Amino acid sequence: MHPFEFPLELPPRGSRQRLHALHAQLRAAILDGRLAAGLRLPATRELATALGLSRNTVVAAYERLLSEGYLEARQGAGNFVAALGTPRPSAPAADGTDRRLAAPWRGIAPPPPPTPATVPCDFRLGSPDARPFPFDVWRRLSMRAWRAASRAAPVYGAPQGQPALREAIAHHVAFARAVACGPDDVIVTRGAQQAFDLLARVLVTPGRTVVAVEEPGYPPLREAFAAAGAKLVGVPVDAEGLVVERLPAQARVIYVTPSHQFPLGVTLSPRRRAALLAFAQAHGATVIEDDYDSEFRYGERPLDALQTLDRAGTVCYVGTFSKCLFPALRLGYAVAPAWLAPALARARRLADGYGDPAAQETLAAFIAEGHLARHVRRMRRVYAQRRERLLEALDRHGRGRLEVWPSSAGLHLAARLPRGVRACELVAQAAAQGIHLEALGGYALGRPAPNGLAFGFGRVEEATIDEAVRRIARLLG
Numbered sequence: 001m002h003p004f005e006f007p008l009e010l011p012p013r014g015s016r017q018r019l020h021a022l023h024a025q026l027r028a029a030i031l032d033g034r035l036a037a038g039l040r041l042p043a044t045r046e047l048a049t050a051l052g053l054s055r056n057t058v059v060a061a062y063e064r065l066l067s068e069g070y071l072e073a074r075q076g077a078g079n080f081v082a083a084l085g086t087p088r089p090s091a092p093a094a095d096g097t098d099r100r101l102a103a104p105w106r107g108i109a110p111p112p113p114p115t116p117a118t119v120p121c122d123f124r125l126g127s128p129d130a131r132p133f134p135f136d137v138w139r140r141l142s143m144r145a146w147r148a149a150s151r152a153a154p155v156y157g158a159p160q161g162q163p164a165l166r167e168a169i170a171h172h173v174a175f176a177r178a179v180a181c182g183p184d185d186v187i188v189t190r191g192a193q194q195a196f197d198l199l200a201r202v203l204v205t206p207g208r209t210v211v212a213v214e215e216p217g218y219p220p221l222r223e224a225f226a227a228a229g230a231k232l233v234g235v236p237v238d239a240e241g242l243v244v245e246r247l248p249a250q251a252r253v254i255y256v257t258p259s260h261q262f263p264l265g266v267t268l269s270p271r272r273r274a275a276l277l278a279f280a281q282a283h284g285a286t287v288i289e290d291d292y293d294s295e296f297r298y299g300e301r302p303l304d305a306l307q308t309l310d311r312a313g314t315v316c317y318v319g320t321f322s323k324c325l326f327p328a329l330r331l332g333y334a335v336a337p338a339w340l341a342p343a344l345a346r347a348r349r350l351a352d353g354y355g356d357p358a359a360q361e362t363l364a365a366f367i368a369e370g371h372l373a374r375h376v377r378r379m380r381r382v383y384a385q386r387r388e389r390l391l392e393a394l395d396r397h398g399r400g401r402l403e404v405w406p407s408s409a410g411l412h413l414a415a416r417l418p419r420g421v422r423a424c425e426l427v428a429q430a431a432a433q434g435i436h437l438e439a440l441g442g443y444a445l446g447r448p449a450p451n452g453l454a455f456g457f458g459r460v461e462e463a464t465i466d467e468a469v470r471r472i473a474r475l476l477g
Contacts, residue, residue: 003042003046003047003050003051004029004034004035005034006029006034008021008022008025008051009021009025010022010051010053013052018053018057019057019060019061022051022053022057022058022061023060023061023064023065026061026065026070027065027068027070030065030070030081030082030084031084035081036081037081037082037083037084038080038081038083039080039081040077040078040079040080041062041071041078041079041080041081043078044058044059044062045058062079065079066079069082069084070082070084103229104226104227104228104229105227120434120435120464121434121435121436121460121461121464121465121467121468122436122456122459122460123412123435123436123437123438123454123455123456123457123460123468124436124438124456124458124459125263125411125412125438125454125456126322126323126327126411126412126456126458127327127411127456127458127459128322128323128324128325128326128327128379128411128458128459129379129382129458129459130325130326130327130328132375132378132379132382133325133326133375134371134375137366137371138362138366141362141365141366141369142358142359142362144362144365145357145358145359145361145362145365146358148361149357149358149361156353156354157353157354157355157357157360158354159187159345159346159348159349159353159354160186160187160188160341160345160348161186161187161188161333161354161355161360162188162355162357162360162361162364163183164360164361164364164365164368165188165360165361165363165364165367166183166184166186166188166333167183167364168363168364168367168368169183169186169188169319169333169335169367170182170183170185170186170335171367171368172367172372173317173319173335176294176295177291177294177302177304177305177307177308178304178305178308179305179307179308179317179335180307180308181307181317181335184341185335185336185337185338185341186333186334186335187333187334187336187341187344187345187348188331188332188333188355188360189331189332189333189334189348189355190330190331190332190352190355191320191322191327191330191331191332192290192318192319192320192322192332193220193224193332194332194348194351195318195332195333195334196220196221196224196225196288196318197224197351198334198344198347198348198351199224199253199288199316199318199334199344200224200225200227200228200230201228201347201351202340202343202344202347203252203253203286204225204228204229204230204253205229206228206229206230207229207231208231209229209230209231209252209253210230210231210233210248210250210251210252210253211225211230211231211232211233211251211252211253211254211255212233212234212235212247212248212251212253212254212255213225213232213233213234213235213255213445214234214235214237214242214255214256214257214261214262215234215235215236215237215444215445215446215449216237216263216264216440216441216443216444216445216449216450217234217237217255217257217262217263217443217445218255218257218262218263218290218292218443219442219443221255221288221290222445225253225255230253232445233248233251234444234445234446235247235248237261237264237266238266239266239405239406240266240268240269240271240272241256241258241261241266241267241268241269241272242256242258242261242268242272242276243272244272244275244276244279245275247276247279249283251283251285252283252284252285252286253285253286253288254276254279254280254285254286254287254288255287255288255290256268256276256287256288256289256290256306257290257291257292258273258289258291258303258305258306259291259292259293259294259297259302259303259305259409259410260292260293260294260407260409260410262290262292262443263412263414263438263440263443263454264405264407264414264440264450265405265406265407265409265410265412265413265414266405266406266407267303267407267408267409268303268306270303273303273306273309274309276306277306277309277310277312277314277315280312280314280315281312281314285314286314286315286316286340287306287310287314287315287316288315288316288318289305289306289307289315289316289317289318290318291305291317291318291319292323292410293323293409293410293411293412294319294409295323295324295376295380296323296324296376296379296380296383296409296410296411297380297408297409298380298384298387298408298409299408300408302409305317307335310337313337313338313339314337315337316334316335316336316337316340317334317335317336318332318333318334318335319332319333319334319335320332320333321363323411323458324372324375324376324379325372325375329359329363331355331359331360331363383411383457383458385462386457386460386462386465387413387457389462389465389466390413390455390457390460390465390469391404391413392466393465393466393468393469393470394413394415394455394469396466396469397466397469397470397472397473398415398469398472398473398476400418401417401418401473401476402415402416402417402453402472402473402476403415403416403452404416405452411456411457411458412454412455412456412457412458413454413455413457414440414450414452414453414454414455415452415453415455416450416451416452417451417452417453417476418476419451421451421476421477422451423439423440423441423451423452423453424439424441426439426453426472426475426476427439427453429475430471430472430475433471435468435471435472437453437454437455437472438453438454438456439452439453439454440452440453440454453472
């Protein structure tokens with residue numbers, strides 16, 4: 001019977017390294033806790049017999065461990081694992097940070113626990129309704145992809161993504177958004193956030209690159225670029241979107257959500273689009289176009305994507321399937337200009353090699369067979385009804401107190417609060433009544449954000465909207 005619950009790998013009989021191997025492996029087991037303090041080790045004769053060693057070899061190994069303080073001998077009882085003191089953690093710096101971390105990562109708090117998936121009335125942003133998704137179709141296509149994978153040669157996937165998915169995405173964005181691209185321009189990512197992280201890696205020189213972001217804007221994008229060492233500059237947003245005239249001349253990366261600004265919901269005007277592209281070309285800047293929520297538009301024809309208008313290769317178009325399908329899918333993409341695509345592919349390979357080939361093949365078939373277009377059309381009708389019900393409720397109960405920002409797309413609306421009402425306090429009061437809201441102040445980089453609320457209607461039950469808004473209006477006094 002083996003004396004320990006873990007294996008000991010010893011050289012073959014006759015090797016002069018058997019003593020060294022036994023000593024090193026027992027010491028490692030003590031250090032990592034597999035041999036706990038106070039544990040009695042087998043007698044030397046017993047261990048030697050079990051391992052096929054000479055007793056002298058075991059005695060010598062124990063004596064080394066005793067001399068090093070890993071064992072303690074008790075008269076008449078045997079050898080026991082010593083109680084080792086735990087290393088004292090290094091003291092943090094005066095400001096509470098640990099200098100072993102790179103500067104952008106110091107002082108990072110642990111991530112908050114996720115918000116419960118179900119609350120009585122959930123106006124959370126960025127949460128689509130996955131219940132109507134055709135999971136039966138997805139399951140069938142997924143099984144087909146796995147059957148094909150089982151017959152294929154076992155090879156690593158391409159960092160850019162599976163060829164079938166890159167081709168499907170190229171056709172999809174060309175049809176839905178008039179984005180001019182081919183499969184070679186597409187880099188498949190694990191959601192839009194990985195696309196932002198990869199872009200930060202290849203576009204930022206730490207401590208030097210100035211990145212202009214919308215203010216208020218999307219925090220995860222800002223965090224990705226700050227972690228890469230960028231200098232972030234907030235640029236205000238008004239009724240026409242990003243105020244291009246306020247862009248700093250030294251900006252070399254500009255992030256914008258032109259179709260449905262996050263979080264205010266306004267659309268970047270044609271005049272500002274032209275001015276932004278002219279600025280980028282004149283200053284050698286790269287524009288990251290996050291086509292956030294562009295699949296869901298209500299009433300009016302969407303404006304062309306910035307990438308469609310770009311003639312100088314300044315725009316990298318980023319999209320995701322998290323909103324139009326379901327977030328757990330974790331698949332997005334970047335449509336990059338020719339000078340940028342190879343670097344992004346290289347960064348993707350270094351980051352995590354490649355994505356899930358079976359999931360990518362499943363999505364490729366889902367798009368190519370028309371299931372994505374049908375699902376988007378269906379959900380556009382569902383979301384349009386919820387949006388209309390929310391607008392009616394905000395007008396009925398909040399007229400004069402909740403001023404809605406104009407918005408013709410996406411899965412949320414933003415509303416300005418009256419002077420003297422603090423959004424954060426209102427959010428807490430609403431939460432006590434089972435209504436999950438978000439304050440616009442949480443999306444500000446530095447300067448005060450508009451005092452208002454964001455209402456996501458992706459997951460909210462239509463029947464609860466009117467009563468929830470009525471309660472919020474009553475909290476306003």
